[in-house]
Amino acid sequence: MKPKVSIIIRTKNEERWITSCLKSIYSQTFKNFEIIIVDNFSTDNTVKKAKQLGVKKIIKIQKYLPGKALNVGIKKSLGDYIVCLSAHCIPKNNEWLKKLLKNFKDEKVAGVYGRQIPMEFSKDSDKRDLFLVFGLDKKIQTKDSFFHNANSIIKKKIWKNINFDNKISNIEDRLWGQEIIKKGLKLIYEPEASVYHYHGIHQDGNLTRLKNVVNIIQSQDKNFTQGNIDPNTLNIIALIPSKGNLRKFKNDYLLLYTLNAAKKSKYIKKVIVSTDNNQTKKFSIKHGAECPFLRPKKLSSGKINLEKVQQFSLKELEKRKFLPDIVVHLEETFPFRDPGLIDEIIETMLKNGHDTVIASKEEIGWMWKQNEKEEYNRLDEGDVPRRYKKKSFVGLHGVCCVTYPEYLRKGSLLGKNVGLFPIKNNLSSIEVRDVDTHKKFFKFLKKQIV
Numbered sequence: 001m002k003p004k005v006s007i008i009i010r011t012k013n014e015e016r017w018i019t020s021c022l023k024s025i026y027s028q029t030f031k032n033f034e035i036i037i038v039d040n041f042s043t044d045n046t047v048k049k050a051k052q053l054g055v056k057k058i059i060k061i062q063k064y065l066p067g068k069a070l071n072v073g074i075k076k077s078l079g080d081y082i083v084c085l086s087a088h089c090i091p092k093n094n095e096w097l098k099k100l101l102k103n104f105k106d107e108k109v110a111g112v113y114g115r116q117i118p119m120e121f122s123k124d125s126d127k128r129d130l131f132l133v134f135g136l137d138k139k140i141q142t143k144d145s146f147f148h149n150a151n152s153i154i155k156k157k158i159w160k161n162i163n164f165d166n167k168i169s170n171i172e173d174r175l176w177g178q179e180i181i182k183k184g185l186k187l188i189y190e191p192e193a194s195v196y197h198y199h200g201i202h203q204d205g206n207l208t209r210l211k212n213v214v215n216i217i218q219s220q221d222k223n224f225t226q227g228n229i230d231p232n233t234l235n236i237i238a239l240i241p242s243k244g245n246l247r248k249f250k251n252d253y254l255l256l257y258t259l260n261a262a263k264k265s266k267y268i269k270k271v272i273v274s275t276d277n278n279q280t281k282k283f284s285i286k287h288g289a290e291c292p293f294l295r296p297k298k299l300s301s302g303k304i305n306l307e308k309v310q311q312f313s314l315k316e317l318e319k320r321k322f323l324p325d326i327v328v329h330l331e332e333t334f335p336f337r338d339p340g341l342i343d344e345i346i347e348t349m350l351k352n353g354h355d356t357v358i359a360s361k362e363e364i365g366w367m368w369k370q371n372e373k374e375e376y377n378r379l380d381e382g383d384v385p386r387r388y389k390k391k392s393f394v395g396l397h398g399v400c401c402v403t404y405p406e407y408l409r410k411g412s413l414l415g416k417n418v419g420l421f422p423i424k425n426n427l428s429s430i431e432v433r434d435v436d437t438h439k440k441f442f443k444f445l446k447k448q449i450v
Contacts (some may be wrong), residue, residue, distance in 0.1 A: 005033040006077030007076030007085055010069045012040040014087035014403055015049055019325050022053045023233050024091040029099045036278050038073040040064040044406050045323045052323060067164030074159055082156050084149040092117065092194040099193035100153040112184040113152040114193030121353025129200030129215045136223055141190040147177030147187055151195045196227025223276055229350045231267040232326040238262035241309050242275040242332055243300045246283055254432060257335035258290065259287050265342045268328060274313035276300050292320055310413045329413060331398035336427040343401050345392040345421045355415020359399035361429045362422050365393045393420050396429055
């Protein structure tokens with residue numbers, strides 16, 4: 001059956017968003033559509049994820065210009081109606097496509113654009129812009145040529161006569177809108193066809209003033225809503241590195257505590273153990289984890305850092321066509337994680353828009369750092385009352401570090417926007433590496449953590 005609608009999605013390194021975008025499209029009540037990806041040679045897993053999620057038409061474009069990319073995609077389309085959707089826009093509900101389509105009963109309607117709602121973590125400047133530009137009242141535009149291709153639909157037969165500009169670097173949608181109005185046709189703004197969009201149409205302004213504007217909108221608008229990414233829809237894995245023989249205390253294996261913590265997460269889909277040891281591989285599989293590969297011994301050298309190990313592990317997973325959306329790094333030497341800690345950190349990252357979130361411990365004592373001359377430089381503010389001290393934190397990535405694959409692929413656990421998640425129970429920060437520590441803590445805590 002010929003698709004009635006062709007959805008054109010332009011992409012460039014959108015692997016963080018593409019899963020949520022495509023899953024929301026596939027959930028639509030209106031099903032007669034095709035999806036076409038026009039990709040500007042992404043270097044991440046955008047295209048691989050799109051293929052895994054069922055996208056058949058993927059077009060590569062070397063020199064990206066927004067109008068040109070749309071025109072290229074539309075030329076390959078089969079639908080009578082063309083949806084233009086940004087890869088980082090997530091349709092709000094399963095009626096989005098139906099709401100866009102319902103506006104074409106009037107033959108003079110050439111195009112429809114929908115509402116854009118900010119994410120909870122969007123900057124205040126972007127929240128302001130989106131709230132002010134995309135209101136709740138439907139508009140039929142016969143003079144106003146404003147149009148926005150992040151979330152829109154047009155008639156293909158109109159496009160055949162009025163293409164998007166192939167040469168300009170932006171506002172191809174507004175220039176197209178001008179030509180539509182000149183021809184005596186109509187544009188419609190349909191607020192019921194909403195998407196979540198993390199950035200606005202303007203990205204500047206006084207931060208204090210912006211904050212006030214957003215606060216006023218939030219307090220006075222009963223229809224105020226913001227987007228969140230549901231972790232249940234994402235492919236989230238735990239990736240646990242383990243080196244050498246299993247660490248054992250009496251009849252307890254240290255790795256088992258971390259495996260159990262990962263398996264109890266309501267968001268983690270797979271628990272992967274990256275090891276160089278066959279005994280560890282067999283043990284992990286027996287207790288519900290997966291070990292699809294053995295690491296080479298050279299990666300167990302003391303000169304190799306942990307991030308290189310995880311970079312290799314992700315590469316091996318991707319070779320096997322497993323493309324996680326989020327990676328949870330856990331280390332077996334931290335067996336006392338609080339129940340729910342991992343899920344809270346995942347939720348924090350998605351809620352706040354961080355690149356990475358690390359478990360951390362607030363440090364209120366005196367802190368020094370040794371320099372190259374083996375001298376000690378003080379880091380805290382000195383002997384002042386605690387309430388006046390700036391907060392200091394120790395990162396505990398071994399307890400839990402939640403990050404995106406794009407950073408691991410570059411050999412780092414950390415993105416630019418790092419969040420710290422203070423642990424509530426200091427026992428979570430205890431690392432077990434020697435027999436002495438085993439004896440001190442497992443003796444009276446074993447029953448509480450099994």
